[in-house]
Amino acid sequence: MRESDLLSAIASRSANLGARFPHVLTGPGDDCAVVRIGTTDCLLTVDQVIEDRHFKKGTPLDLIARKAIARSISDIAAMAGTPICALATGAFSKDFDQAHADELSAALKRWGEYWNCPLVGGDIASLPRETDPLTLTVTVLGSTHAARGPILRSGAQPGDSIYVTGKLGGSFDPATGLGKHLTFEPRLAEARALADALGPNLHAMMDLSDGLGRDASRMADASRAHFELQADLIPRNAPDWHRAASEGEDYELLFTASGHVPAAVANSAVTRIGTVSSGSGCFIIESTNSINARDLGWDHT
Amino acid sequence: MRESDLLSAIASRSANLGARFPHVLTGPGDDCAVVRIGTTDCLLTVDQVIEDRHFKKGTPLDLIARKAIARSISDIAAMAGTPICALATGAFSKDFDQAHADELSAALKRWGEYWNCPLVGGDIASLPRETDPLTLTVTVLGSTHAARGPILRSGAQPGDSIYVTGKLGGSFDPATGLGKHLTFEPRLAEARALADALGPNLHAMMDLSDGLGRDASRMADASRAHFELQADLIPRNAPDWHRAASEGEDYELLFTASGHVPAAVANSAVTRIGTVSSGSGCFIIESTNSINARDLGWDHT
Incomplete structure (x- = not known):
């Protein structure tokens, strides 16, 4: 069983939920x-x-x-x-x-x-x-955030920059089973501070659980936009960018915004890792290579 | 592991939740x-x-x-x-x-x-x-019900009569695994009709999942009251009252009320099976015997 396929099927089956149940503003998939x-x-x-x-x-x-x-x-x-x-x-x-x-x-x-x-x-x-x-x-x-409302993953706009909080990869120590995946601090304060500071310029946000590659691809799909990430800009705990974008269980924030974004919010650094343009798909650029980010990350099969 | 003991421990550990979290009007245990x-x-x-x-x-x-x-x-x-x-x-x-x-x-x-x-x-x-x-x-x-609010299991009062909807027991066919436990209709319409009709006279309510004996004991405990049920009044699908009060998975309503109660609501018969008085515990009266209802019913060990 491929969990991501099944979850996509459930989300698309529920696409028109709000028409029949007007109190449902956002259904499955976010x-x-x-x-x-x-x-x-x-x-x-x-x-x-x-x-x-x-x-x-x-x-x-x-x-x-x-x-x-x-x-x-x-x-x-x-x-x-x-x-x-x-x-x-x-x-x-x-x-x-x-x-x-x-x-x-x-x-x-x-x-x-x-x-x-x-x-x-x-x-x-x-x-x-x-x-x-x-x-x-x-x-x-x-x-929801009192002023900004809920930040969906579908709101990324061409011209936005793409950011992450903290550093990615290395959450799971295979020798002990311990690591950040057990002790991470959910980015509540960071997310609220971003919504406070950026207001309507904060366009899309999600937390990273299945790896940057797969999760950024989901955000690009939900936003019907094209994402390009720069491999050498990905902040990492892992020894290389590929593992940082693949291992998952980061529980950091991925977001897109226009205008000025601070270099740190609450307890976390904020790093610009790419740009949004019109089109589709999410690609990671490493010198002259363009890697489809969908093929990275963690899928539960 | 005895699930009911653990759930009681959790509920009592959370008894003062509303003092620290005033938006929690009723915590674990109902x-x-x-x-x-x-x-x-x-x-x-x-x-x-x-x-x-x-x-x-x-x-x-x-x-x-x-x-x-x-x-x-x-x-x-x-x-x-x-x-x-x-x-x-x-x-x-x-x-x-x-x-x-x-x-x-x-x-x-x-x-x-x-x-x-x-x-x-x-x-x-x-x-x-x-x-x-x-x-x-x-x-x-x-x-919650717009006029009456939520009906808790802690509201039974001395002088109330005790009622159930439908018939109890026989929900699980041991030969096939099928039966009412898979096909029951939750008593949404009946509960709303009771709250509409009885208003403030509807004092306590719960659904029967672990058997009348055990569940009525829980309601008596939550209400700090004494319940007496008449064995021969228990409406049943099972061949005898003991099984009707023990087998569980009825998903009928148990409630207590003062004043007039109709003999049927929505799609269900309503049967008076006992009375509430001051004191504690829940007992089922069969001719001259008084059986502690707590010892009946279904506990997951």
């Missing part, structure tokens, strides 16, 4: 859904973390809980939103004992509150077998 | 959370369905999707609310192919819209092994 409740616009997102997929067996429960909460919080950051509350589910293998389940649920609650996002509900279930993988899901409800 | 967004109160709930736990392997995908959506919709009904939108996650075993994943996600979308609850987002992931159980989670956001 970092969050945008839904109007009364006169207020809300953000909604859900994500899952699965043993041997998103963390190695034996990872400290506190870090598993942290990652489960932080991934969904990062989706709220990607829209320049603010978390309101969360719901979590846990499915535990048959031999997962009560003390560990209690430790994990306490950690979920603590990390939710750390990001000012209290856990208001959830569910717990035992899986049938001892070998079944520990699986957590976290839903987060958030508010 | 059918839904109640959260204030702007000036509007919303309902939030999440539930999961797991292969070999909530459905047998080989159950038609359409019925699995239906149950996953319907369980969370039933939580909205339990508060007399109306669904607004849903998010779903699917975790599939390694050998689950693209066509089946696509069929399942189309069915989730279709059943959401059947209950006027469009799917606005979600996530899909492959599980590491071929034996890993298919797991779905569904989050539903809902609105």
Whole structure:
């Protein structure tokens, strides 16, 4: 199963959702859904973390809980939103004992509150077998930026520059299974500061989870625009640009904007890595080579 | 692991949530959370369905999707609310192919819209092994009843009568794995009609998922009241009252009210099965025996 194909199929099947359900302002396919409740616009997102997929067996429960909460919080950051509350589910293998389940649920609650996002509900279930993988899901409800509203990934415009926060790659240490993918700080403050500072000049934003190459391609597709990234401008923790753009789990912000953009916001450096023009597709330029960015990054097959 | 103990621990750990997060009107422990967004109160709930736990392997995908959506919709009904939108996650075993994943996600979308609850987002992931159980989670956001607000399970008052909709037991056919547990109709219309008709006399409500005995005990505990149910009044599909009160997965409404209550609402009969008095605990009276209802029903250990 190729997850990205399936998610694309779901998004395109829901393309006309707003016509039939006018309170749905943005349906599947962006970092969050945008839904109007009364006169207020809300953000909604859900994500899952699965043993041997998103963390190695034996990872400290506190870090598993942290990652489960932080991934969904990062989706709220990607829209320049603010978390309101969360719901979590846990499915535990048959031999997962009560003390560990209690430790994990306490950690979920603590990390939710750390990001000012209290856990208001959830569910717990035992899986049938001892070998079944520990699986957590976290839903987060958030508010949109008061002045700018939600920043979609579909808003990039020809003439924009393309930016990322922080450095990319090297999030997962294959020897230990540890690394930034477990301890990243969702870019809530950075995203809000960008929306405050740039206002209507901040055109498109998303968080980087599957690698710059694949995620920037998605933003180009959603915006029906052509993206060109300069390999030597990509800020990196990895030893080369190819790995920095491929490894994924960065949870940094990718955004496009016109006009002046500061070199740093909140706790993060901001680096200009490319430009938007009319056309389609996303390419990474390395001296005289042009590499299709869609072929980089991480797809779950 | 005893799920009910763990869920109780989580609820009591969150008892003072509203003091620190004033927009959280009702936290973990009821059918839904109640959260204030702007000036509007919303309902939030999440539930999961797991292969070999909530459905047998080989159950038609359409019925699995239906149950996953319907369980969370039933939580909205339990508060007399109306669904607004849903998010779903699917975790599939390694050998689950693209066509089946696509069929399942189309069915989730279709059943959401059947209950006027469009799917606005979600996530899909492959599980590491071929034996890993298919797991779905569904989050539903809902609105509260405009006049009556959310009906909590903590509102039962001495002097109330206790009622259920429909008939209990016999939801799961052990020979086929099929039955009402896959095809039940969440009692949205019944709950709204009760809130419309009874207004402030409708004191407490919940949906029956773990069996009347266990669920009525939870309502008595939440309301700090004493419940007495008459065994011979319990309306049943099962051959005896004990099974009717134990088997679970009824997804009927349990509620308490003062004053006149109609004998039917929307598409369901309403049956008076007992009374609330001051005190604690929930007991089922069968001629001269008084059975602690807490010991009945379904607990996932």
